[in-house]
Amino acid sequence: MSSAAFVIISIVTLAAALGAATLQKLMHATLSFAVTLVGVAALFFLLGAEFVGLVLVFVYVGAVAVLIVFTILLTRRGVETHRGFNWGGAFLAVAVLGGLSWAIFNTQSAAVVAPRVRALTVARIGEALMTNYVWPLQCVGLLLTAALIGALVLVMEEKR
Amino acid sequence: MINQSIDGFLPPDVGNSVDQIFVNAKHWVLTWLTTAPGWAAQIVSSLINIFALLAVFLTLFALMSVLERKILGRIQNRFGPNRVGPFGLLQPVADGIKMLIKEDIVPARADKLVHFLAPILIAAAAILALGIIPYGRNMTPFTIDGGILFFFAVGSTTELAVFMAGWGSNNKFSMLGAMRAIAQMISYELPLIITVLPVVMAVGSLTPDRIVAAQAGYTFGFVPRWFVFAPWGAMAFVLFFVSGLVESNRTPFDVPEGESEIVAGHMTEYSGFKYATFFMAEYIGMFAITGLAVTLFLGGWHSPVHALEFVPSYIWFFAKLSMLLFVYIWLRGTLPRTRVDQIMNFAWKFILPMSFTCVVAAAVWHYAGRGLRGWLWSLVVIAIVYTTLSMLLDTRRKFAPRIYRFAE
Numbered sequence: 001m002s003s004a005a006f007v008i009i010s011i012v013t014l015a016a017a018l019g020a021a022t023l024q025k026l027m028h029a030t031l032s033f034a035v036t037l038v039g040v041a042a043l044f045f046l047l048g049a050e051f052v053g054l055v056l057v058f059v060y061v062g063a064v065a066v067l068i069v070f071t072i073l074l075t076r077r078g079v080e081t082h083r084g085f086n087w088g089g090a091f092l093a094v095a096v097l098g099g100l101s102w103a104i105f106n107t108q109s110a111a112v113v114a115p116r117v118r119a120l121t122v123a124r125i126g127e128a129l130m131t132n133y134v135w136p137l138q139c140v141g142l143l144l145t146a147a148l149i150g151a152l153v154l155v156m157e158e159k160r
Numbered sequence: 161m162i163n164q165s166i167d168g169f170l171p172p173d174v175g176n177s178v179d180q181i182f183v184n185a186k187h188w189v190l191t192w193l194t195t196a197p198g199w200a201a202q203i204v205s206s207l208i209n210i211f212a213l214l215a216v217f218l219t220l221f222a223l224m225s226v227l228e229r230k231i232l233g234r235i236q237n238r239f240g241p242n243r244v245g246p247f248g249l250l251q252p253v254a255d256g257i258k259m260l261i262k263e264d265i266v267p268a269r270a271d272k273l274v275h276f277l278a279p280i281l282i283a284a285a286a287i288l289a290l291g292i293i294p295y296g297r298n299m300t301p302f303t304i305d306g307g308i309l310f311f312f313a314v315g316s317t318t319e320l321a322v323f324m325a326g327w328g329s330n331n332k333f334s335m336l337g338a339m340r341a342i343a344q345m346i347s348y349e350l351p352l353i354i355t356v357l358p359v360v361m362a363v364g365s366l367t368p369d370r371i372v373a374a375q376a377g378y379t380f381g382f383v384p385r386w387f388v389f390a391p392w393g394a395m396a397f398v399l400f401f402v403s404g405l406v407e408s409n410r411t412p413f414d415v416p417e418g419e420s421e422i423v424a425g426h427m428t429e430y431s432g433f434k435y436a437t438f439f440m441a442e443y444i445g446m447f448a449i450t451g452l453a454v455t456l457f458l459g460g461w462h463s464p465v466h467a468l469e470f471v472p473s474y475i476w477f478f479a480k481l482s483m484l485l486f487v488y489i490w491l492r493g494t495l496p497r498t499r500v501d502q503i504m505n506f507a508w509k510f511i512l513p514m515s516f517t518c519v520v521a522a523a524v525w526h527y528a529g530r531g532l533r534g535w536l537w538s539l540v541v542i543a544i545v546y547t548t549l550s551m552l553l554d555t556r557r558k559f560a561p562r563i564y565r566f567a568e
Contacts, residue, residue, distance in 0.1 A: 027271075027327060031320075031324065034320055050310075054306055054309045054310055058312060058313040058316050061313075061317050061320060062320075065320055066323065069323055069327075070342075121305050122366050123364070
């Protein structure tokens with residue numbers, strides 16, 4: 001049953017990704033991109049990594065997709081014109097694909113059977129974040145605070 | 161074989177048969193499937209949970225819609241619906257039939273697909289969120305490790321759905337309403353999550369069942385160990401309740417559908433059954449958020465008095481739920497609508513600092529020994545921050561002639 005679920009989820013995810021890349025209207029592409037993210041989250045669920053899947057939905061669908069949608073809405077005017085084939089984009093896509101495949105094929109663990117790991121519970125993730133990875137966590141917190149203050153400064157009214 | 165961790169229903173081992181009647185009924189159905197392959201039993205088990213959930217909450221939705229009108233009528237000194245059936249109780253049936261046979265109007269310039277998908281997505285998200293709440297002993301439709309996180313992850317997709325409704329309608333009122341709704345939902349999602357944190361910290365788990373289990377028992381033999389009875393819990397409960405009110409777009413925070421300004425917000429271009437779906441999703445979302453409030457702060461399905469523990473657990477859950485829902489209706493009948501900027505200021509200047517204070521107060525409570533001393537210390541922390549905030553935010557001293565920035 002799990003392999004059938006994998007095939008179905010993969011087809012939906014890949015179709016949505018294709019839609020995100022090819023749909024004419026930018027808004028449709030964004031919504032399709034959100035479907036892709038949900039599909040990837042479903043794959044994480046299938047692997048038993050519930051936390052990662054939930055955070056993916058939470059952060060990317062709940063926040064990033066909404067952000068993209070608003071950016072498009074507030075910056076674009078009128079209909080999008082077809083501007084010919086995007087060579088730069090194609091080059092970037094091929095570069096990313098190449099880099100990722102290089103990384104995947106050079107990884108040792110892909111060739112052998114995955115070791116039996118303990119269930120990835122939220123408690124274990126929290127423990128790791130608070131012990132081994134406490135400095136990266138704090139750095140991310142500092143960065144986000146800086147971003148928040150930056151956003152406040154940007155929208156602050158100037159006193160006359 | 162039934163996967164217990166996905167299924168969520170534990171084998172019936174509790175003696176109280178009335179309490180476990182639904183769990184036992186489900187197991188009785190599943191015993192017919194012992195010869196069937198594992199995946200079939202699992203699917204049937206999930207389907208039973210889904211149908212039970214939908215049946216209960218759609219009935220509650222129908223009941224709530226008529227009771228809301230009745231109570232509002234009572235508050236406003238009039239009768240409310242009293243024509244259809246006894247005491248007007250069959251009013252939802254009449255309303256449902258009316259909605260079904262109405263014409264479904266789609267604007268000519270609307271984005272047909274997005275316009276069609278938005279109500280479905282909103283309803284799906286609202287119903288999914290209901291799944292993680294423990295409705296009684298051994299009665300969680302599905303238990304997952306990060307249940308609370310699931311609730312908010314699913315809830316956060318509502319924003320995209322509201323946007324789809326607003327943008328897909330190709331109407332300026334819809335778009336403005338959707339933008340208001342999204343701004344409001346994002347602003348209040350933050351305090352909503354942060355007020356959950358103290359409970360998660362105190363229990364040490366994101367699983368709703370564990371959170372309910374941690375609230376069992378009584379202090380001094382008569383005060384239930386619900387988190388609402390600790391100072392940080394009481395504060396977090398009030399903040400959670402208000403934020404939940406905003407999240408479900410209820411009066412006094414229903415600016416996304418302020419009739420006098422933007423018709424019906426993102427629902428302007430919807431009619432017939434699609435509008436009914438929006439309406440239903442709003443109510444189901446309300447049930448979900450109040451259900452989570454009951455689970456987190458009001459002890460879930462535990463009884464408030466030791467002597468009344470023979471009453472089935474699900475009755476306690478729904479009694480608490482209906483009490484909170486009554487407060488929702490009561491507030492709707494009492495308070496006028498707030499302005500958009502008031503809502504935003506309230507979120508960022510008051511609710512957010514106060515919810516961070518709850519986290520600190522919960523930590524103080526924990527490190528002071530979780531007893532009476534911790535209780536008093538956390539109360540002191542909250543009192544200090546509250547008085548400081550109210551002094552800082554006091555606007556009465558600086559009233560000045562009003563400046564119109566956008567309406568010149």
